[in-house]
Amino acid sequence: DSGVTQTPKHLITATGQRVTLRCSPRSGDLSVYWYQQSLDQGLQFLIQYYNGEERAKGNILERFSAQQFPDLHSELNLSSLELGDSALYFCASSAGGLSTDTQYFGPGTRLTVL
Amino acid sequence: EDQVTQSPEALRLQEGESSSLNCSYTVSGLRGLFWYRQDPGKGPEFLFTLYSAGEEKEKERLKATLTKKESFLHITAPKPEDSATYLCAALPRNSGGGADGLTFGKGTHLIIQP
Numbered sequence: 001d002s003g004v005t006q007t008p009k010h011l012i013t014a015t016g017q018r019v020t021l022r023c024s025p026r027s028g029d030l031s032v033y034w035y036q037q038s039l040d041q042g043l044q045f046l047i048q049y050y051n052g053e054e055r056a057k058g059n060i061l062e063r064f065s066a067q068q069f070p071d072l073h074s075e076l077n078l079s080s081l082e083l084g085d086s087a088l089y090f091c092a093s094s095a096g097g098l099s100t101d102t103q104y105f106g107p108g109t110r111l112t113v114l
Numbered sequence: 115e116d117q118v119t120q121s122p123e124a125l126r127l128q129e130g131e132s133s134s135l136n137c138s139y140t141v142s143g144l145r146g147l148f149w150y151r152q153d154p155g156k157g158p159e160f161l162f163t164l165y166s167a168g169e170e171k172e173k174e175r176l177k178a179t180l181t182k183k184e185s186f187l188h189i190t191a192p193k194p195e196d197s198a199t200y201l202c203a204a205l206p207r208n209s210g211g212g213a214d215g216l217t218f219g220k221g222t223h224l225i226i227q228p
Contacts, residue, residue, distance in 0.1 A: 002157065033215055043158070043201065045215025056214045090157055100146045100165070100205065103216065105157035 003027065004093050004106035012112045018079040021109045025072055025093030031055070032074040033094070033103055034066055038087040049074055050096075078111070086113045116141040116206045120219035127192060127226050135187040135200055135222045143207030147185050148216060149178050150201040158201055161187075192226045199223045 003026035013019055025032050034046040036059075045058035049068035060066075063081075068074045078085060088108045094101035119138045127133055139147065146165055150158035162171045164180040171178050175196065177188040187200055203216035 002159070004157075035215070042220040043203075043216075043218040045217070048215055058215045092157075100163070102148075102160055102163060104160060105150075107157045108155075110155075 002104040002106060004091060004104055006089075006091050006106040006109050008109060009107070010110050010112075012114065013081060014114055015081055015083060017081050017113075018077065019081065019111065021076045021078070021089055021091075021111075023074045023076070023091030023093075023106060025074070025091075026104055029093035029095050029104075030072065031094045031096065031101065031103075032068055032072070033092040034060075034074070034076050035090045035092065035105075036087050037090060037108075043090070046076070081113045083113050086111055116204065116217045118202055118204050118217050118219035120200075120202050120222050122222060123220070124223040125225070127189075127224070129193060129226055129228050130191050132188070132190045132192070134189070135202075135224070137185040137187070137202030137219055138183060139185070139202075139204045139217075140183075141204045141206035141217065144204055145207055146205040147180055148203040148205070149185070149187055150203065152199045152201055152221070154199075161200075189224070192224075194226045194228050197224055197226045 005024045030051045033048045037043045046060040048056040066076045090108045092103040092105045121136045149161040152158045162178040167182045199221040201221045203218045
């Protein structure tokens, strides 16, 4: 158990809908990262927040957005969902803002778009 | 473009049969090379971080090494419980400073048969 929690575990929705995924980092960690894992693309970095502020962006679509709240939990919002958005979404956390800090991953949310 | 390539894609070994997994990387300056283990339907579990060529780290039956172009994960006398997908990830230099997400390879699916 990494100490990172994610809810929900599974999510099934329809095309065009909007969903919110939630992540609570390990106690004391200030950085939260979001990744998408699909069968063909592997794990892809989406976005990072550090202590409430956006720190780095990866391959995140404009239809996706995220935020980190004062209690350090984070939410990833996915809108206008398409079939291709079906994937595992992982949150990871690290202690501080140093890029070389180890990232610890949560158990993931499996999103299925029908 | 930063890229991480892992080989082989899949590997089947007999219990006790040692082998190595390869991770080749082409990134714009390497700040760290990470190895993770991922079981089906679960989040990646951290194994090692390597920072400079020549560095080695060991944990039980696993040893990770790093050169200027690639990293190896050596598995000695593996057991069935070592069966998993092993992921390699590189942290490239961020020219703008600050943190960044990991660039992952697609993984090596390892099966250890009793």
